Amino acid sequence: AKETRAAAPDPQASPIYGVTLPKGYRQWQLIAPAIEAEPLNELRVVLGNTKAIKAYDQGTLPFPDGTVLVKLAWKHVQSPEFAPASIPGAATTVQVMVKDSKKYAATGGWGFGRFIDGKPADLAQHQTCFACHQSLVKNHDYVFTRLAP
Amino acid sequence: AKETRAAAPDPQASPIYGVTLPKGYRQWQLIAPAIEAEPLNELRVVLGNTKAIKAYDQGTLPFPDGTVLVKLAWKHVQSPEFAPASIPGAATTVQVMVKDSKKYAATGGWGFGRFIDGKPADLAQHQTCFACHQSLVKNHDYVFTRLAP
Ligand code: HEC
Ligand code: HEC
Numbered sequence: 001a002k003e004t005r006a007a008a009p010d011p012q013a014s015p016i017y018g019v020t021l022p023k024g025y026r027q028w029q030l031i032a033p034a035i036e037a038e039p040l041n042e043l044r045v046v047l048g049n050t051k052a053i054k055a056y057d058q059g060t061l062p063f064p065d066g067t068v069l070v071k072l073a074w075k076h077v078q079s080p081e082f083a084p085a086s087i088p089g090a091a092t093t094v095q096v097m098v099k100d101s102k103k104y105a106a107t108g109g110w111g112f113g114r115f116i117d118g119k120p121a122d123l124a125q126h127q128t129c130f131a132c133h134q135s136l137v138k139n140h141d142y143v144f145t146r147l148a149p
Numbered sequence: 150a151k152e153t154r155a156a157a158p159d160p161q162a163s164p165i166y167g168v169t170l171p172k173g174y175r176q177w178q179l180i181a182p183a184i185e186a187e188p189l190n191e192l193r194v195v196l197g198n199t200k201a202i203k204a205y206d207q208g209t210l211p212f213p214d215g216t217v218l219v220k221l222a223w224k225h226v227q228s229p230e231f232a233p234a235s236i237p238g239a240a241t242t243v244q245v246m247v248k249d250s251k252k253y254a255a256t257g258g259w260g261f262g263r264f265i266d267g268k269p270a271d272l273a274q275h276q277t278c279f280a281c282h283q284s285l286v287k288n289h290d291y292v293f294t295r296l297a298p
Contacts (some may be wrong), residue, residue: 026179033182033194035225035235045182045194065238074297076184081285081293086184088297136230144230148194148223148237 009106015123019098019113022049029053032148035074043076043088046145062109062141067099069143092116097143108142110133164272168247168262171198173218181297185222192237193224195294207276211258211290216248218292241265246292257283257291 013020028047036042048056049068055061073095074088094115101109112129114121133142140146162169177196185191197205198217223237224246243264250258261278263270265276282291289295 029176030179030194030196032237033192034182034228034237035192037233037235040233043182043184047179072297079183079293084186084189085293087295088181088183088188091298144228144234145220146236148221149240 003144012118012120013112014096014115014120014126016126017098017104017107017111017113019096019111021094021096021113021115021118022068022070022098023094025049025068025094026072028070030148031056032145032146035076040092041076042073042092044071044073046071051088054143056147062101063099063143065099065101065109067097069097069145071095071145093121094118108138109141161267161269162270163245163260163262163264163275165275166247166256166262168245168258168260169266170243170245170262170267171217171219171247174198174217174243174245175221177219179297180218181294183294184225186208189241191241192220192223192235193220195220205296211250212248212292214248214250214258216246218238218246218294220244242270243267247256257287261290278298 010018010020021106027049028049028128031046031048034044038043047070051064052069055067057062073092075090075092076086077089079085079087079127097110098111099109104111107130114125137144159169174196177198180195180197183193184259196219199211201216201218204212204216218234222241224239224241226238228234228236236258245262247260248258249260253260256279261275263274286293
């Protein structure tokens with residue numbers, strides 16, 4: 001009989017969830033920007049795929065399967081051209097939430113991935129995602145970001 | 150002979166430039182977010198049409214005719230769910246720059262429009278745009294915002 005062995009984990013996929021960076025996410029539509037205070041000091045933007053934007057536009061909750069949310073984050077630096085403005089500096093993390101109510105039934109239907117320079121962060125970091133989103137925004141399908149007006 | 154009279158100005162178009170809010174700009178791709186400090190205290194995002202994004206991606210300067218840049222701005226407010234985060238509050242202005250090197254030859258090829266609740270701001274405000282962009286970013290085709298990394 002053929003030998004069986006565990007499939008090698010995809011080195012591009014997040015631990016626990018197996019979430020990868022979605023193709024073309026930088027072209028997705030804007031949901032909202034945010035600022036993260038000390039000590040992280042980040043500028044952030046959440047983008048969504050077509051399903052995500054449609055759900056936001058129609059106020060659909062919970063988000064349908066296939067929804068993908070991506071949060072881009074950068075350090076912020078003072079604009080060299082206009083002192084009152086702060087603009088993106090170095091990119092820090094790209095974070096992803098993928099809705100699949102069956103696959104991720106144990107975590108509210110969401111799979112999580114945090115990427116640094118395109119590579120998934122470690123297991124310990126991925127053990128924090130659902131806990132935080134669950135404790136603070138369970139009543140909004142575990143999603144913080146609202147559509148910017 | 151037919152009487153002639155000046156065309157009535159479009160109430161939706163900006164003074165001086167005749168720039169209107171482009172259709173569907175909220176669906177455009179992200180160029181970069183920014184923070185504006187006291188006293189404005191705004192969160193901002195610059196989006197671009199297809200020509201704009203292509204020019205940014207390829208590093209084309211000056212931007213080609215047909216480029217349109219839109220800056221959305223909001224007051225920022227503390228997230229009710231996570232104190233270190235600031236998120237968009239009320240929308241303040243939507244600002245537009247349209248490249249047409251012939252029509253706007255006197256202002257570096259750019260037409261400007263500032264909109265508040267969808268209506269163009271007054272003449273005095275539109276007398277400030279080119280002066281500022283010209284004095285600070287003439288060497289980048291009068292455009293402050295760089296593509297976020
Ligand atoms: C300590 C709390 C906390 C932890 C831990 C956390 N998040 Fe979040 N997350 C937030 C907050 C707050 C926001 C929204 C505002 C912001 O960006 O600060 C957010 C937003 C997001 C978003 C955008 C969608 C939304 O819910 O607004 C994604 C995607 C995301 N987080 C993924 C992750 C991933 C992946 C992990 C773990 C690797 C993680 N988060 C861990 C607090 C947390
Ligand atoms: C006192 C300086 C100043 C004036 C006056 C000004 N701007 Fe700007 N503008 C900026 C700065 C700085 C940025 C980029 C960062 C930011 O948003 O703070 C910017 C960005 C923009 C952008 C995004 C593209 C880019 O250049 O980054 C648009 C569109 C824009 N301004 C339109 C206008 C319009 C329309 C007016 C007049 C009604 C105007 N601006 C007046 C300083 C100015």
